[in-house]
Amino acid sequence: MKKGEKRKQELLKIAYDMFLTKGYENTSVDEIIEKAQIAKGTYYYHFKSKEQMLKEVIDMMIASESEAAKQVIATDIPVPQKIVGIIASMKPAEAEQPIKNTLFQPENVLMHHKVREKLIDVLTPLLSEVIQEGVDEGVFECDNISERVKMLLIISDSTFNEGKFSEKDISVFIDMTEKLLGAQSGTMSFINDLIDKTDMEAVE
The missing domain is CATH 1.10.357.10 (Tetracycline Repressor, domain 2)
Incomplete structure (x- = not known):
């Protein structure tokens, strides 16, 4: 698996865990970014929204x-x-x-x-x-x-x-x-x- 794809899968796993524990509506993009310790640009490289x-x-x-x-x-x-x-x-x-x-x-x-x-x-x-x-x-x-x-x-x-x-x-x-x-x-x-x-x- 390429590095970029691996990072995307890691972000999806983080989002999955947060959606389950906090709920989708109560989870912000900023919280996902903070949890993943990445730049905002990296997030939007992988996901438009x-x-x-x-x-x-x-x-x-x-x-x-x-x-x-x-x-x-x-x-x-x-x-x-x-x-x-x-x-x-x-x-x-x-x-x-x-x-x-x-x-x-x-x-x-x-x-x-x-x-x-x-x-x-x-x-x-x-x-x-x-x-x-x-x-x-x-x-x-x-x-x-x-x-x-x-x-x-x-x-x-x-x-x-x-x-x-x-x-x-x-x-x-x-x-x-x-x-x-x-x-x-x-x-x-x-x-x-x-x-x-x-x-x-x-x-x-």
């Missing part, structure tokens, strides 16, 4: 989660468990919640949208590989796997990411997923346990 730095911190988080997901794929466990493991790997750790919360602020709606797009782009090939494994084993029966996975991820994100869903929505999504992948009824019932229901609205 604090917003760009946040985006790259999130990219760093996603890259790390992606590596963890790949390790799950390499394990010798049943296909449904691999799917659970991949999705669990791509969820932010509890300590990273302050960064996730920042994305839900109204002023960060565009960045939130870009992060969700990136997550779908990263998850699609990972899950497609496991779904293909399921097809080979007879767990699923479908073609155009990546397109089906991407469609499911988009629907899942739109339905469950804002908390405006009901138990019936979950049931229909599971049924739709099984039909889309050509799986027997009950194969994907584990999805129910993957959905964060903390903020679920009682929509009937």
